[in-house]
Amino acid sequence: MTTQASVKGQLIALEGTGGRSMAVATRRLERSLRHGGVSAGVSAWDASDIFFQIAGGARGIPAPPPRTLIHLYACDLAFRLRWQIRPALEEGTTVIAAPYVETAIAFGRGAGLPQSWLREIFSFASTPDVCYRVPESTIPVDRRGKPSDSFLEFCFAQLRNGPGHWETEEIRRGFHIHLESRSRCSVVPQLLTGLAATVG
Amino acid sequence: MTPSPAPRRRRANGKLLRDLIRAREEKRGLLVAFEGPDGSGKTTQRKLFKSWLQSEGHEVVTTKWNSSLLVKPLVQARKTAHSLSPEEFCLLHAADFRYRLENEILPAMWQGKMVVADRFLFTALARDAARGLDLRWLLEVYYPLFWPDIVFYFSVSPETSGKRIASTRAPRFYEAGQDVTNIDDPLESYMRFIGRVIREYESLALIFQFVKVDAEQSIFDQHRLVRGLYNSGQRRPWAERNQEALLEWLNHHQEVVEK
Numbered sequence: 001m002t003t004q005a006s007v008k009g010q011l012i013a014l015e016g017t018g019g020r021s022m023a024v025a026t027r028r029l030e031r032s033l034r035h036g037g038v039s040a041g042v043s044a045w046d047a048s049d050i051f052f053q054i055a056g057g058a059r060g061i062p063a064p065p066p067r068t069l070i071h072l073y074a075c076d077l078a079f080r081l082r083w084q085i086r087p088a089l090e091e092g093t094t095v096i097a098a099p100y101v102e103t104a105i106a107f108g109r110g111a112g113l114p115q116s117w118l119r120e121i122f123s124f125a126s127t128p129d130v131c132y133r134v135p136e137s138t139i140p141v142d143r144r145g146k147p148s149d150s151f152l153e154f155c156f157a158q159l160r161n162g163p164g165h166w167e168t169e170e171i172r173r174g175f176h177i178h179l180e181s182r183s184r185c186s187v188v189p190q191l192l193t194g195l196a197a198t199v200g
Numbered sequence: 201m202t203p204s205p206a207p208r209r210r211r212a213n214g215k216l217l218r219d220l221i222r223a224r225e226e227k228r229g230l231l232v233a234f235e236g237p238d239g240s241g242k243t244t245q246r247k248l249f250k251s252w253l254q255s256e257g258h259e260v261v262t263t264k265w266n267s268s269l270l271v272k273p274l275v276q277a278r279k280t281a282h283s284l285s286p287e288e289f290c291l292l293h294a295a296d297f298r299y300r301l302e303n304e305i306l307p308a309m310w311q312g313k314m315v316v317a318d319r320f321l322f323t324a325l326a327r328d329a330a331r332g333l334d335l336r337w338l339l340e341v342y343y344p345l346f347w348p349d350i351v352f353y354f355s356v357s358p359e360t361s362g363k364r365i366a367s368t369r370a371p372r373f374y375e376a377g378q379d380v381t382n383i384d385d386p387l388e389s390y391m392r393f394i395g396r397v398i399r400e401y402e403s404l405a406l407i408f409q410f411v412k413v414d415a416e417q418s419i420f421d422q423h424r425l426v427r428g429l430y431n432s433g434q435r436r437p438w439a440e441r442n443q444e445a446l447l448e449w450l451n452h453h454q455e456v457v458e459k
């Protein structure tokens with residue numbers, strides 16, 4: 001990415017399992033951008049409250065299948081693009097979308113959905129200027145996040161309720177395979193310390 | 201590259217599941233969809249048809265548009281707040297549809313029950329296309345498509361639809377398409393929007409081979425026609441059009457396979 005401090009209005013996608021690791025990376029990246037004189041904002045998962053409302057109202061009813069979860073994620077992302085991301089980009093603000101499209105695609109791939117279908121569903125979303133994946137390996141399992149703060153954990157909590165049989169650890173493995181080797185996201189070694197130097 | 205485990209397992213199960221679908225063909229229930237614009241009288245006909253099927257000894261399940269316990273409250277709240285863009289409107293309804301397909305429609309059909317759908321995915325295709333969304337993208341959103349055994353399409357003119365709706369109430373915001381017409385008067389907006397919806401329906405009727413019913417006829421004549429068309433309709437094997445959706449569902453519902 002060829003950017004300078006004076007270039008504004010970029011879209012940076014942070015992809016990953018979410019939870020604490022994502023929150024920390026997002027916070028540090030935002031802070032670094034601001035220190036570098038770049039106007040920056042964050043667009044986070046479930047800004048539309050769709051998943052929050054489902055978590056509150058879906059007890060005792062059959063869990064949504066993966067395609068439904070993808071539709072819901074896409075709906076939330078459409079909301080974020082309309083109310084947060086596009087207006088901020090138009091004002092010249094750099095937006096950190098955490099997570100963005102690849103997180104949902106990685107979940108869908110892990111659940112066995114076709115990549116072409118997933119890409120088509122999200123074709124309404126602007127391509128980010130840069131995409132990073134947030135590594136999870138250093139985060140202890142008990143600090144990876146609750147269903148309420150991570151799309152992936154939310155999906156697992158839903159799928160475990162049935163009635164379908166979903167092997168969530170298998171989906172998690174597929175998720176990582178996609179993000180690490182098939183997505184367009186790269187890990188920046190200095191992500192949590194000096195990422196701003198590479199983008200602004 | 202290492203293939204991810206889920207597709208690998210699906211391929212291994214594929215033959216077994218295809219055999220299972222074939223073996224179920226004779227016992228499965230049928231899916232009959234009632235489609236048409238608002239005010240076309242399809243709900244009245246759906247109720248009459250359901251009563252008739254029950255009188256013939258069938259166990260019948262009804263599924264209505266936007267009715268799942270999971271998604272309906274989300275849609276209602278956002279409709280009340282007039283806060284949905286065409287994409288969000290489309291995706292929420294697609295979520296509701298897929299949820300009902302996998303949790304209500306397919307299990308009932310598999311158990312041999314008749315399913316009568318008051319609106320099906322064609323409602324979304326017609327309305328969302330009328331809102332300006334690309335039909336090709338809409339077909340992807342609903343992929344893999346699940347085709348009913350019969351789609352009865354109740355055809356009316358925009359004028360008749362408008363008159364019938366206006367005789368009972370004012371059209372609601374999204375029903376009137378006010379989110380895309382930007383017309384303040386609900387009825388005026390409705391008349392403009394429903395014309396577009398009907399044009400989309402007419403195209404879909406050709407593509408998807410709907411059974412067309414002239415909804416300007418009397419209720420009794422329409423019902424008699426629906427019964428006759430149903431009785432003379434040819435039954436298509438599941439595998440012909442719906443194999444992909446069925447395989448995807450069966451692959452994660454071992455309880456169905458084991459029974």
